[in-house]
Amino acid sequence: MKNAILLHGRPSKEEFFNPETPSESNAYWFPWLQKQLLINGVHAQTPEIKEPYAPKYENWVREIERFEITPETILVGHSCGGGALVRWLSENKDIKVGKVVLVAPWIDVEKDDWPLFDFTIDPDIADRTAGLTIFHSDNDGPEMQSTSAVLKKTLNNYEHVEFHGYGHFTQRGMNTGEFPELLQACLDKAAIS
Numbered sequence: 001m002k003n004a005i006l007l008h009g010r011p012s013k014e015e016f017f018n019p020e021t022p023s024e025s026n027a028y029w030f031p032w033l034q035k036q037l038l039i040n041g042v043h044a045q046t047p048e049i050k051e052p053y054a055p056k057y058e059n060w061v062r063e064i065e066r067f068e069i070t071p072e073t074i075l076v077g078h079s080c081g082g083g084a085l086v087r088w089l090s091e092n093k094d095i096k097v098g099k100v101v102l103v104a105p106w107i108d109v110e111k112d113d114w115p116l117f118d119f120t121i122d123p124d125i126a127d128r129t130a131g132l133t134i135f136h137s138d139n140d141g142p143e144m145q146s147t148s149a150v151l152k153k154t155l156n157n158y159e160h161v162e163f164h165g166y167g168h169f170t171q172r173g174m175n176t177g178e179f180p181e182l183l184q185a186c187l188d189k190a191a192i193s
Contacts, residue, residue, distance in 0.1 A: 001078070002041060002042045002043065002072045002073075002074070002098070003042065003043040003044070003045070003051075003067065003068060003070070003072070003073050003074070003077070004037050004042050004044040004045065004073065004074035004076065004186065005044075005045055005047070005063075005067050005073065005074070005075055005076070006025075006030055006033060006034060006045065006046045006076045006077075007047070007049070007075075007076065007077040007081030007084060007085060008016065008024035008025050008027065008030060008046070008048075008049065008078055008080075009024065009052070009059065009077075009078045009079025009080040009081050009104075009106070010052050010053060010054065010055050010079060010080035010106075011024050012053060013053040013054075013131070014054045014081070014082055015053070016052065022050055023106035024049070024052055025046040025047060025048045025049075026144075027044070027170075027171070028078070028080075028169065028171050029169070029174070029175075029176075029177055029178060029179035029182065030046050030093065030169050030176050031046075031177070032177050032179065033076070033179060033182060033183060033186075034046050036183045037074070037183070037186065040183075040187060041115065042074060042104075042133045042186075042187075044074075045065075045067055045184070047063040047067075047089070047172070049063055049081070050062075050073060050105075052080070054148050055080055055084075055116045056116060057084065057087065057116045057117075059140075060077045060080075060081065060084035060088070060116075060190050061084075061088060064084070064085075064088055069095060069097060070097075070098075071097060071098060071130070072098045072130075073094045073098050073115045073188055074098045074099045074100075074101075074186050075097055075098075075099070075100045075101075076100075076101045076102075076103065076131070076186065077100075077101075077103070077105060078103045078104060078169065078184070079103070079104050079105065079106045079144070079168065080105060080106050080116070082102035082104065082105030082106065082107045082115065082134075083105050083107040083108070083116070083147070084118055084127050084128075085100065085102060086102065086105060086107055086121060086125070087107075087119045087152070088118065089122065089124075089125040089128070089129075090119055090120065090125055091099060091119060091122050092102075093128070094147055095128065095130050096128045096129070097128065097130070098124075098129065098130040099129065099130050099131050099132075099133070099185065099187075099188060100125075100131070100132045101132075101133045101134075101182060101184055101185045102131070102132070102133070102134045102135070102151075103135045103169050103182065104135065104136065104137065104140055104144050104168050104169050105134060105144075105147055105148075105151065106144055106147050107121075107135070107147050107150065107151075108143070108147075109143070109146040109147050109149075109150050110143060110146065118151065121150075121151070121154045122153055123154050123156050124156055124157075125155065126155060126156060126158040127156070127157060130160070131158075131159065131188060132155070132157070132158040133158065133160075133161060133185045134151060134155075134158060134159070134160050134161070135160045135161050135163065135169065135181070135182065135185075136148045136160065136161070136162050137162070137164070137165065137166035137167055137168070137169060137173070138162060138163070138164050138165070139165055139166070139167055139173075140166075140169075141168060142168060143176065144168065145191040148160075161181070161185075162173060163181075
């Protein structure tokens, strides 16, 4: 069975505890993407990461690994969730997965004391996927710009898609909760090498 794991990013502590703000797994385009994948025959999960405002790598790993991972599994990570996927794929060289889409991934290039990202990027992670795509916006924050530059310099065999004016790919930056380009990237039929 095809499945997908959609990983959210790191909210601020204020956002996380704000009763008016949806949980990270239900924010932005996550509910829309999950529904679209479900109606396209892909069993999609959007786990809520424990204490995401103070990210610990083991919390992301626990959520990733509680689901079945196969060569048909689609992985989507936004921001810190994308960075967690880069690390997990870099450290698990024996695992093959389906499509991987990183939306505004963040790996703390500036080293702001997040041990979550104390790892070496495997430049060949795309070779163990059915296709790796990175979505980047030209007006995202400086931390995402530097992450994008490092990934461009380090990774092999991936597709880089730059958007104009999408910010950090949030509701505020995109002005919509729908993300058809992301759905298309997830459903693209590339084959694992």
